[in-house]
Amino acid sequence: MSGKDLSPKGREIPAIRRVVLNDVSQLPSDYSTTPGGTLFSTTPGGTRIVYDRTRLMQLRNSPLARSPPANMAQIPGITDFNTEAEATKKRSKRGIVKDENKDESKIGHDEHPQFEMDI
Amino acid sequence: MNNKFEALKAEDSGEEEEETFRPAPIPGEGEHPLQYNYALWFSRKSQTNKTVRYDQNLKFIASFASVEQFWNIYSYIVRPGDMSGHVDYHLFKEGIRPMWEDEANKHGGKWVIRLKKGLASRCWENLILAMLGEQFMVGEEICGAVISIRFQDDILSLWNRSNDPGIVSRIKDTLQRVLNLPPNTIMEYRAHTDSMKDNTSFRTTDHFKR
Numbered sequence: 001m002s003g004k005d006l007s008p009k010g011r012e013i014p015a016i017r018r019v020v021l022n023d024v025s026q027l028p029s030d031y032s033t034t035p036g037g038t039l040f041s042t043t044p045g046g047t048r049i050v051y052d053r054t055r056l057m058q059l060r061n062s063p064l065a066r067s068p069p070a071n072m073a074q075i076p077g078i079t080d081f082n083t084e085a086e087a088t089k090k091r092s093k094r095g096i097v098k099d100e101n102k103d104e105s106k107i108g109h110d111e112h113p114q115f116e117m118d119i
Numbered sequence: 120m121n122n123k124f125e126a127l128k129a130e131d132s133g134e135e136e137e138e139t140f141r142p143a144p145i146p147g148e149g150e151h152p153l154q155y156n157y158a159l160w161f162s163r164k165s166q167t168n169k170t171v172r173y174d175q176n177l178k179f180i181a182s183f184a185s186v187e188q189f190w191n192i193y194s195y196i197v198r199p200g201d202m203s204g205h206v207d208y209h210l211f212k213e214g215i216r217p218m219w220e221d222e223a224n225k226h227g228g229k230w231v232i233r234l235k236k237g238l239a240s241r242c243w244e245n246l247i248l249a250m251l252g253e254q255f256m257v258g259e260e261i262c263g264a265v266i267s268i269r270f271q272d273d274i275l276s277l278w279n280r281s282n283d284p285g286i287v288s289r290i291k292d293t294l295q296r297v298l299n300l301p302p303n304t305i306m307e308y309r310a311h312t313d314s315m316k317d318n319t320s321f322r323t324t325d326h327f328k329r
Binding site: 010018019021024048049050051052053055056057059060062064065066067068069071072073075077078079 | 144147149150151152153154161178179180181182183186187188190191192194195196197202245248249251252253254258259283285286297
């Protein structure tokens with residue numbers, strides 16, 4: 001085996017296995033178990049992709065979670081592409097986003113150059 | 120010239136393409152897949168023309184397959200608490216339309232929770248994060264969640280497939296845990312067949328309250 005083969009590689013996402021329940025009695029009796037087990041258990045047939053709130057909030061700060069969505073419908077006042085600016089500000093207040101808005105005062109006058117129109 | 124024409128054509132067809140095939144989203148490289156794909160919908164009741172059918176007001180916003188794709192969308196939509204008028208967000212598993220009549224919904228029902236003004240954004244976020252993260256532990260039962268902004272109270276609903284009492288009470292327990300609701304919050308379970316009978320979503324909840 002060459003050294004190349006030992007370099008870390010991404011792994012495939014484990015296949016999702018569906019567990020069909022025919023009756024409520026087949027549900028596990030405690031909340032820490034899903035039918036067929038959890039993603040982390042070794043129970044045969046068990047793969048449920050579980051995230052708690054904390055984990056989902058952590059993932060919100062990933063660079064992958066910050067690009068504008070590609071295939072989103074535009075609904076005036078609802079899918080508002082300006083809300084991201086606010087969301088970024090809020091997150092930066094909590095100290096997670098570094099300082100994208102720090103120089104706001106300097107760029108004040110040319111903040112929206114792309115949207116100016118002569119009519 | 121050619122370009123303009125193409126653009127117009129695209130716009131035209133967009134109006135009627137409500138029901139056309141949409142390719143299922145797939146998790147991007149390095150993203151965290153969800154157990155299910157979900158679709159986000161929006162509806163606003165017209166105040167001028169009240170005869171417009173519910174499904175005609177229903178607008179598809181976007182669908183997603185991973186945690187990252189969800190946050191991308193969520194960051195670009197107005198939070199429910201900042202909206203006004205008679206509006207709803209519906210977040211449903213892909214393939215289930217947010218309607219009583221849908222095959223997945225018609226034998227089921229929903230938990231209905233009335234929220235005082237000011238709680239909608241936080242409770243909605245907690246609810247959908249629990250749903251996306253598979254916190255309810257009821258197999259395939261969950262269909263989707265709705266936040267309804269109304270004039271007095273806001274209403275949070277969680278829809279599921281069957282109205283089996285065991286499932287329903289299990290869902291209630293998780294709701295109470297993840298929502299961290301103020302004491303004395305009114306929760307009611309309502310079968311969709313009852314909603315269909317009197318054609319109203321929350322009427323009995325009103326009765327219950329008074």
